[in-house]
Amino acid sequence: MSYNDVTHHAADDQDHDHDHAEHGPAPGLMRWVTTTNHKDIGTLYLWFSLIMFFIGGAMALVIRAELFQPGIQIVDPMFFNSMTTMHAIVMIFGVVMPAFVGLANWMIPMMIGAPDMALPRLNNWSFWIMPFAFTIMLATLFMDSGGPAGGWTLYPPLVLQMGDSFAFVIFAIHFLGISSVMGSINIVATIFNMRPPGMTFMKMPMFVWTWLITAYLLIATIPVFAGAVTMLLTDRFFGTSFFSAAGGGDPVMFQHIFWFFGHPEVYILILPAFGIVSSIIPTFARKPLFGYDSMVYATASIAFLSFIVWAHHMFTTGMPLAGELFFMFSTMMISVPTGVKVFNWVATMWRGSMTFETPMLFAIGFVIMFTVGGLSGLMLAITPADIQYHDTYFVVAHFHYVLVPGAIYSLMAATYYWMPKWTGNMYDEKLGKMHFWISTIFVNVLFFPMHFVGLAGMPRRIPDYSLQFADWNMIATIGAFGFGFSQLMFVYIIFKCVRGGDKATSEVWEGARGLEWTVASPAPYHTFETAPVIEPATVTR
Amino acid sequence: MSSNVTRWALLLLVLLMLPLGAWADWGALNMPKGVTQISNEVYTLHMRIFYICVAIGVAVFGVMIISMFLHRKSRGVKPADFHESTTVEIVWTVVPLVILIAMAIPAARVLIKMEDFSDSEMSIKVTGYQWRWQYEYLDSGVSFYSQLDAEHNRARQQGADVDLAETFPGTSFNGVEDIYLAEVDNALVVPVNKKIRFLHTAADVIHSWWVPDLAVKKDAIPGFINENWALIEKPGIYRGKCAELCGRDHGFMPIVVKAVPQEEYDAWIADKKLAMAQADSDQDRQWSHQELVTAGAQVYQANCMSCHQAEGQGIPGMFPAIAGSDVATGSIDKHIGTVMDGVQDSMMSAFSDALSDAEIAAVITYQRNAFGNGTGDTLQPTHIKSLRAGDTLSAPSNVAAAQELNTTTGVN
Numbered sequence: 001m002s003y004n005d006v007t008h009h010a011a012d013d014q015d016h017d018h019d020h021a022e023h024g025p026a027p028g029l030m031r032w033v034t035t036t037n038h039k040d041i042g043t044l045y046l047w048f049s050l051i052m053f054f055i056g057g058a059m060a061l062v063i064r065a066e067l068f069q070p071g072i073q074i075v076d077p078m079f080f081n082s083m084t085t086m087h088a089i090v091m092i093f094g095v096v097m098p099a100f101v102g103l104a105n106w107m108i109p110m111m112i113g114a115p116d117m118a119l120p121r122l123n124n125w126s127f128w129i130m131p132f133a134f135t136i137m138l139a140t141l142f143m144d145s146g147g148p149a150g151g152w153t154l155y156p157p158l159v160l161q162m163g164d165s166f167a168f169v170i171f172a173i174h175f176l177g178i179s180s181v182m183g184s185i186n187i188v189a190t191i192f193n194m195r196p197p198g199m200t201f202m203k204m205p206m207f208v209w210t211w212l213i214t215a216y217l218l219i220a221t222i223p224v225f226a227g228a229v230t231m232l233l234t235d236r237f238f239g240t241s242f243f244s245a246a247g248g249g250d251p252v253m254f255q256h257i258f259w260f261f262g263h264p265e266v267y268i269l270i271l272p273a274f275g276i277v278s279s280i281i282p283t284f285a286r287k288p289l290f291g292y293d294s295m296v297y298a299t300a301s302i303a304f305l306s307f308i309v310w311a312h313h314m315f316t317t318g319m320p321l322a323g324e325l326f327f328m329f330s331t332m333m334i335s336v337p338t339g340v341k342v343f344n345w346v347a348t349m350w351r352g353s354m355t356f357e358t359p360m361l362f363a364i365g366f367v368i369m370f371t372v373g374g375l376s377g378l379m380l381a382i383t384p385a386d387i388q389y390h391d392t393y394f395v396v397a398h399f400h401y402v403l404v405p406g407a408i409y410s411l412m413a414a415t416y417y418w419m420p421k422w423t424g425n426m427y428d429e430k431l432g433k434m435h436f437w438i439s440t441i442f443v444n445v446l447f448f449p450m451h452f453v454g455l456a457g458m459p460r461r462i463p464d465y466s467l468q469f470a471d472w473n474m475i476a477t478i479g480a481f482g483f484g485f486s487q488l489m490f491v492y493i494i495f496k497c498v499r500g501g502d503k504a505t506s507e508v509w510e511g512a513r514g515l516e517w518t519v520a521s522p523a524p525y526h527t528f529e530t531a532p533v534i535e536p537a538t539v540t541r
Numbered sequence: 542m543s544s545n546v547t548r549w550a551l552l553l554l555v556l557l558m559l560p561l562g563a564w565a566d567w568g569a570l571n572m573p574k575g576v577t578q579i580s581n582e583v584y585t586l587h588m589r590i591f592y593i594c595v596a597i598g599v600a601v602f603g604v605m606i607i608s609m610f611l612h613r614k615s616r617g618v619k620p621a622d623f624h625e626s627t628t629v630e631i632v633w634t635v636v637p638l639v640i641l642i643a644m645a646i647p648a649a650r651v652l653i654k655m656e657d658f659s660d661s662e663m664s665i666k667v668t669g670y671q672w673r674w675q676y677e678y679l680d681s682g683v684s685f686y687s688q689l690d691a692e693h694n695r696a697r698q699q700g701a702d703v704d705l706a707e708t709f710p711g712t713s714f715n716g717v718e719d720i721y722l723a724e725v726d727n728a729l730v731v732p733v734n735k736k737i738r739f740l741h742t743a744a745d746v747i748h749s750w751w752v753p754d755l756a757v758k759k760d761a762i763p764g765f766i767n768e769n770w771a772l773i774e775k776p777g778i779y780r781g782k783c784a785e786l787c788g789r790d791h792g793f794m795p796i797v798v799k800a801v802p803q804e805e806y807d808a809w810i811a812d813k814k815l816a817m818a819q820a821d822s823d824q825d826r827q828w829s830h831q832e833l834v835t836a837g838a839q840v841y842q843a844n845c846m847s848c849h850q851a852e853g854q855g856i857p858g859m860f861p862a863i864a865g866s867d868v869a870t871g872s873i874d875k876h877i878g879t880v881m882d883g884v885q886d887s888m889m890s891a892f893s894d895a896l897s898d899a900e901i902a903a904v905i906t907y908q909r910n911a912f913g914n915g916t917g918d919t920l921q922p923t924h925i926k927s928l929r930a931g932d933t934l935s936a937p938s939n940v941a942a943a944q945e946l947n948t949t950t951g952v953n
Contacts, residue, residue: 070722388587
């Protein structure tokens with residue numbers, strides 16, 4: 001497209017905007033209810049996710065408090081099971097996913113030079129479904145038959161023993177799914193249709209790429225999950241027997257369907273994190289991302305592989321040997337593209353000129369601790385060994401390493417990295433660094449011992465354990481409370497930054513690259529109303 | 542200022558690790574080698590992949606740490622601007638691939654061995670229940686249930702206020718295996734040096750039978766049968782747990798495998814057969830009311846108490862009370878039906894397979910007389926036996942509802 005076309009296009013946009021004559025947010029609370037602005041909606045998602053982080057965290061602390069000592073001191077085992085189940089549901093669907101969607105809302109239009117998301121009203125709707133869905137989900141804890149207690153994986157027949165509040169759980173899951181799919185469609189539509197001329201695919205920042213791929217994973221798998229839970233619903237209330245052998249069904253079929261969703265879901269929780277880290281490390285190394293093309297291909301390979309490894313969650317269900325071998329090999333394969341990504345990050349740091357502001361600390365913490373989780377994942381891929389590891393605390397340690405100092409750290413890194421752009425103020429660097437170090441110490445005290453108790457034979461999802469596991473459980477609980485309460489610092493730092501602080505420049509960071517750093521800080525309510533001119537030489541990533 | 546924060550943090554990290562390291566039990570850190578050839582091979586695989594991971598970790602983190610030290614702006618380094626190299630990308634794709642292939646071959650070999658069920662010398666069917674195991678020796682007809690030992694069961698109740706370390710001594714610090722929550726009433730006794738085939742299934746929800754020392758873990762799935770095998774080389778006691786979340790008492794259905802020499806095993810089988818014949822004849826005699834209540838109290842503690850609680854008060858909203866309940870003070874036939882067939886779509890499972898005639902009669906008699914229910918009813922094992930045989934007679938009861946039913950149907 002020629003330059004003239006670009007300006008013409010931009011002029012059209014201007015006229016269009018003038019028709020509406022709407023340049024700032026509506027006043028009052030209704031601004032947040034009726035908003036179609038990508039920045040407002042991004043903010044809503046992020047606050048929602050932060051609140052849910054503390055709700056899910058409180059549940060984790062109930063679990064860890066009960067496990068502080070052997071014996072049952074605090075909660076009934078049934079409520080304990082509700083806590084493990086709800087903790088997972090809240091953290092996955094209420095914290096990590098919405099936070100990534102919030103970041104996508106804020107950053108994708110600004111990164112590709114688009115004025116807003118492609119489907120603004122849908123955007124509003126996909127956020128506002130979530131608080132209601134989670135209200136319903138959490139309300140089951142206060143119903144007569146209690147919250148879901150069969151694990152977040154909802155395996156039948158156990159989950160079908162749940163009382164009538166089960167219907168509310170399924171209903172809430174459906175709405176969360178609708179929200180996710182709508183959000184994903186919006187992201188795909190934005191990336192495909194809202195890029196200004198010159199912003200080719202290979203000029204997009206990694207965060208945009210990882211989200212594009214993540215959105216496809218969501219669109220492909222959430223409907224599968226919706227189907228699975230609908231079958232649970234009809235099995236429970238309408239007399240079907242999809243998952244009951246007595247009626248010709250198969251409980252293991254649920255596990256296959258669930259993990260066909262569940263494994264890509266794992267990558268949904270980590271691919272955007274890869275994108276965030278791929279933005280932050282080059283900035284603070286003052287050196288472009290090493291191997292951009294291979295990063296894109298690696299992300300796509302991981303996404304593809306994520307669809308053909310699901311049964312590695314099921315090695316003990318009695319699969320045929322051929323199936324076990326296939327899923328062992330395909331699972332081991334995932335470590336190749338994942339390794340490429342880690343090596344590329346290290347190569348980006350190599351011979352850079354690094355400074356270690358808080359976002360960089362969290363990003364490096366991510367690379368190291370995510371790799372620890374990735375390596376234990378490689379161990380889990382070895383099927384004969386997995387038969388020993390499966391359903392023990394070793395698995396708990398593994399997925400918490402990839403999700404807490406992995407996904408959650410990427411979210412914290414992203415918050416510190418872009419908060420000056422959002423608020424116009426610098427956060428308190430000293431407090432930010434303290435937050436990083438305290439969190440990092442406690443998160444390891446919390447999760448590292450779980451490797452040991454798991455290998456030594458402690459199953460997961462148990463409220464009480466043999467005395468041999470007592471020491472490490474006590475240490476883990478100390479780590480959990482330390483980590484949990486140190487997150488109050490995070491909240492304090494955010495509030496402090498929103499209310500004031502040193503003014504941020506539009507570039508914010510010395511080594512920052514990309515279109516989001518070309519607009520003022522704080523970012524104006526509407527950005528890129530005129531499409532930016534992207535020349536081949538323009539730095540966009 | 543900020544490098545101060547870093548320095549303090551690192552110091553704190555080191556200080557924190559020191560006491561933790563001294564305090565912790567280093568004996569219980571790793572996977573057990575176990576007592577079968579397979580478990581040893583699994584252990585070897587585990588250690589091999591572990592060392593590979595450590596090596597990768599040391600290499601990657603080493604380069605990162607060197608880079609973080611050398612390539613910092615504060616040292617006045619100017620950034621390089623290289624940002625791609627097809628050669629290195631190919632290298633770090635191919636090298637891991639080669640490592641993976643080197644790992645995949647031995648792993649596949651062990652897996653193929655684990656899945657070879659041929660030439661087994663005996664078969665044991667293991668059925669998971671909420672929350673106990675049933676063992677059926679298919680070759681000798683011996684069959685029994687195995688569940689958490691009563692003393693452990695009392696100690697693990699909420700508010701039991703038991704000093705666990707004192708009550709269950711032999712613990713973590715000196716490498717002696719502790720047994721809290723790992724002791725059962727009836728252990729699974731098996732002979733050494735025999736290839737034993739296990740057949741796994743479940744009666745209610747999915748369980749998973751796991752004994753780490755045998756490197757055996759297989760899901761027990763209702764309606765399906767999974768295979769598994771072990772050849773134990775060393776006599777001893779090997780403890781395991783249910784590994785698949787199976788409801789409230791998932792953490793409380795341990796497994797104890799006692800491997801003994803062949804002669805000892807044969808003697809044990811003979812004893813067990815004798816005891817079963819004895820128990821069978823017990824089903825046919827008339828029991829006294831007191832006998833039933835006493836036996837019923839034990840059955841209640843083992844099977845009902847964890848949900849319905851020690852005083853039969855239940856947990857409101859979750860587990861109904863038995864004290865003063867309609868079921869336990871109303872029609873005895875409904876009571877029998879509830880215990881034997883369970884309640885659809887609830888956590889109340891069917892006990893008709895799990896309990897013998899005498900146990901069902903005893904626990905129902907107990908429930909109808911304990912907790913202030915005081916119906917005065919006595920239910921004989923023979924009645925349960927005739928019900929199982931297809932009889933539809935109502936049980937004798939002092940409760941008006943039941944009597945009414947009896948008069949209208951003209952029985953008794």
